[in-house]
Amino acid sequence: MKGKATKNPIFAFTTWIRRQPPKMKAFLVTISGMAALLFLRMVVEDHNNLFVAAETVHALGTFVLIYKLTKEKACAGLSLKSQELTAIFLAVRLYCSFVMEYDIHTLLDTATLGTTLWIIYMIRFKLRSTYTHDKDNLGIQYVVIPCAVLSLFIHPTTSHLLFNRICWAFCVYLEAISVLPQLRLMQNIQIIEPFTAHYVFALGVARFFSCAHWIIQVFDTRGRLLTALGYGLWPCFVLLSEIVQTSILADFCYYYVKNILGGQLVVRLPSGVV
Template sequence: MRASKRPLGVVMAWVRRQPPKVKAFLAVVTGMAALVFIRFIVHDHDNLFVAAEAVHALGIAVLIYKLTKERTCAGLSLKTQDLTALFLAVRLYCSFVMEYDIHTVLDTATLVATLFVIYMIRFKLRSTYMVDKDNFALYYVVIPCAVLALVVHPSTSHNIANRFSWAFCVYLEAVSVLPQLRLMQNTKIVEPFTAHYVFALGVARFLSCAHWVLQVLDTRGRLLTALGYGLWPSMVLLSEIVQTFILADFCYYYVKRRLVTAAYVYDLT
């Protein structure tokens, strides 16, 4: 029985041998190519934002399956779920008072699912929760996000409290996954369903980032002006890029592991 490498496996092996700078360059090129591809196949770029929310909801559905079928929350960060519920609740409030659309419905469904996950971890499956590994201090992200929101927020005609809330949820969403990544770093083991969930977050963040980047390109920068003046438009775009890059490394290793495990086929002749 002889193993033969697939071309994809050869490519992945070559990428692994490259120095970090080359890998970073390849990641940027791949991202740009993906943006160009999406721009030509998706005519209404607002659909990308809807798709991002749908993928996020799918990731949470994977968690719910894990919690209800396997009866364990091992490997899950309760703190990431708390942050997710917080920014979703704030964004939902902003959506109700500032603009009610399809995103409001999607955020409502995602918030309900997230609250269910929190309930399961806190009360039903508490004995399997890795509280000692989930040790990321939330004030490291909540306080800086609140301060940044006070300093840089939309310059629209809405109430100042609403503008602050809008900025706060944008910044908090960008870093909400950090406790989950910290927990996985502490345990050194990534449980499969948790890996699927984090990968779904990465895909959702990329789609959301693609939505903003393509909207800016299509409007030739007018979208940034519509968001207001000062630093706020740039901070919105920067937040999308930051959260995409936070998850990019994990997504790379997730895909690599999936491809490497399928990189060999056996010739029985």
């Protein structure tokens, strides 16, 4: 059995990756990301669809959680705090959409917020006995307060009201790190059951599509998109937030794909991941 396992190309590739030094791993990740961006730029005709795809995948991820909660009648492995942070940034983003623009993004965010609030209700009241409260130990205040303070100083310089511009910046920053409590919880329990893993992987895919949308748009407009967003540090922080979101979830997505391709139904995280 051991001899056959080593002949498995997936096993051999992942083993080779693990043996590489950190600098080589970072180089391979960078090359893979650039190749994926180039592929999307060539295949997707309207690059605005990438942002719609990101929101759609996020919405699908929440439906996966709803299926989990209704089928298994348990919420072990799910972070209530991440769901609450998600509800906060979606609510703020919806407010910004209504007062600043109204399009397909508003409809997708409305659907995602509705399902997220339902998930919060189920965890808090219906399935509270199965909630791993002691493992979900990253305080919300450590996420919300830095985002709020940063948004006061670095926000869009457009013609909209100052309060609306600050809200816009706040939801961008909060979205970037709202998954941290979920990742902290998964690191604490080490073994992630399938539905939770599918949900977090969906978040990773959504974040990559969103990040790809911004990066490709910058190249397509030869940098004019950055000035359209405003001046000062804000355009750079928008891109940085997208990159941070993708980077935070990249490590988990690697282990997710590795376990799924290896035929494992659960995702096992080694110590130190996420």
